[in-house]
Amino acid sequence: MIKVNTEESPWRPGMTVRALLDEKLFTFRHIIVRINGEFVSEEDFEKQTIQDGDDVLVLHLMAGG
Amino acid sequence: MKRYLRNHDAISEAEQEVLAAKRVLVVGCGGLGGMVIECLARIGVGHLRVVDGDVFEESNLNRQLLSSSMNLGRPKPLAAQQRAMAVNPLVEVEAFQILFASENAAELLADCDVAVDCLDNIPSRLVLQEAAKEAGLPLVHAAVAGWRGRICVIHPGEDLLGLLYPNLEETQGEEQQMGTLSFTVALTASWQAAETVKLLLGKPGLQGEILDLDLLNGSANRLRLN
Numbered sequence: 085m086i087k088v089n090t091e092e093s094p095w096r097p098g099m100t101v102r103a104l105l106d107e108k109l110f111t112f113r114h115i116i117v118r119i120n121g122e123f124v125s126e127e128d129f130e131k132q133t134i135q136d137g138d139d140v141l142v143l144h145l146m147a148g149g
Numbered sequence: 150m151k152r153y154l155r156n157h158d159a160i161s162e163a164e165q166e167v168l169a170a171k172r173v174l175v176v177g178c179g180g181l182g183g184m185v186i187e188c189l190a191r192i193g194v195g196h197l198r199v200v201d202g203d204v205f206e207e208s209n210l211n212r213q214l215l216s217s218s219m220n221l222g223r224p225k226p227l228a229a230q231q232r233a234m235a236v237n238p239l240v241e242v243e244a245f246q247i248l249f250a251s252e253n254a255a256e257l258l259a260d261c262d263v264a265v266d267c268l269d270n271i272p273s274r275l276v277l278q279e280a281a282k283e284a285g286l287p288l289v290h291a292a293v294a295g296w297r298g299r300i301c302v303i304h305p306g307e308d309l310l311g312l313l314y315p316n317l318e319e320t321q322g323e324e325q326q327m328g329t330l331s332f333t334v335a336l337t338a339s340w341q342a343a344e345t346v347k348l349l350l351g352k353p354g355l356q357g358e359i360l361d362l363d364l365l366n367g368s369a370n371r372l373r374l375n
Contacts, residue, residue: 089361089370089372090370090371090372112323112326112327113323113326114319114322114323116313116315118312123312123315141372141374143299143313143359143361143372144294144297144322144323145313145314145319145322145323146292146293146294146297146298146299146322146323146324147268147269147270147271147274147292147294147314147319147320147321147322147324148180148269148292148293148294148321148322148323148324148329149177149179149180149181149182149267149268149269149291149292149293149329
């Protein structure tokens with residue numbers, strides 16, 4: 085299992101950031117991802133894999149006032 | 150005082166006096182800022198310094214409390230000052246019709262107890278965080294996009310905006326595509342005002358985390374950032 089924001093979520097070997105975002109329907113254009121506190125650049129979403137037990141923070145980029 | 154009767158006892162008489170002696174800088178008098186100023190004036194924060202370089206336009210009318218069909222073209226901080234003083238003449242309101250920038254940041258932050266980030270772009274928000282850090286002031290940040298809002302409290306020395314905005318080339322977020330909805334702005338700004346009042350009164354609030362609001366799916370989550 086992994087943690088995605090506040091929720092427990094199933095993990096599978098080889099799961100990439102992109103696969104997780106697609107699975108969770110994070111479809112906004114601007115997404116910020118941190119795994120165990122470490123920032124993951126958008127260009128690495130396809131190749132960065134998630135490990136069992138990881139704490140994944142997924143945030144939408146927003147700046148409106 | 151009857152004006153504050155319905156603040157009590159959620160706010161004690163002693164706390165009311167504390168609020169009357171405090172000064173808050175609100176940067177941005179648009180959607181978030183308009184509602185934050187309204188809340189702080191009504192609850193009785195004694196001194197408000199409000200800053201914005203813009204005037205009201207028609208596209209503000211869907212969400213900005215201080216805008217109306219009657220005041221299009223009017224400078225936002227002047228409308229904020231007029232409104233706050235009409236709501237509560239006991240509040241001193243200083244209005245600055247200027248764009249917030251590193252050149253004027255220190256002067257605007259001087260003598261304040263808390264700064265409130267109601268800006269609408271990433272570069273200016275980062276400038277404000279840096280200036281608040283330099284001034285040793287806590288900063289209450291909020292941002293909105295569509296149905297989503299976010300609030301965090303940045304204590305001096307923290308760099309939470311660096312975590313939220315890691316790509317310095319970005320100037321805007323999802324609000325460009327999703328717009329900004331009236332109830333998202335009102336809820337987010339109200340929570341931002343509540344965090345501001347908690348700071349002024351020394352009550353525990355958000356620390357090292359963000360409050361993530363999703364009005365479409367009906368959730369409010371506290372997410373730890375560091």
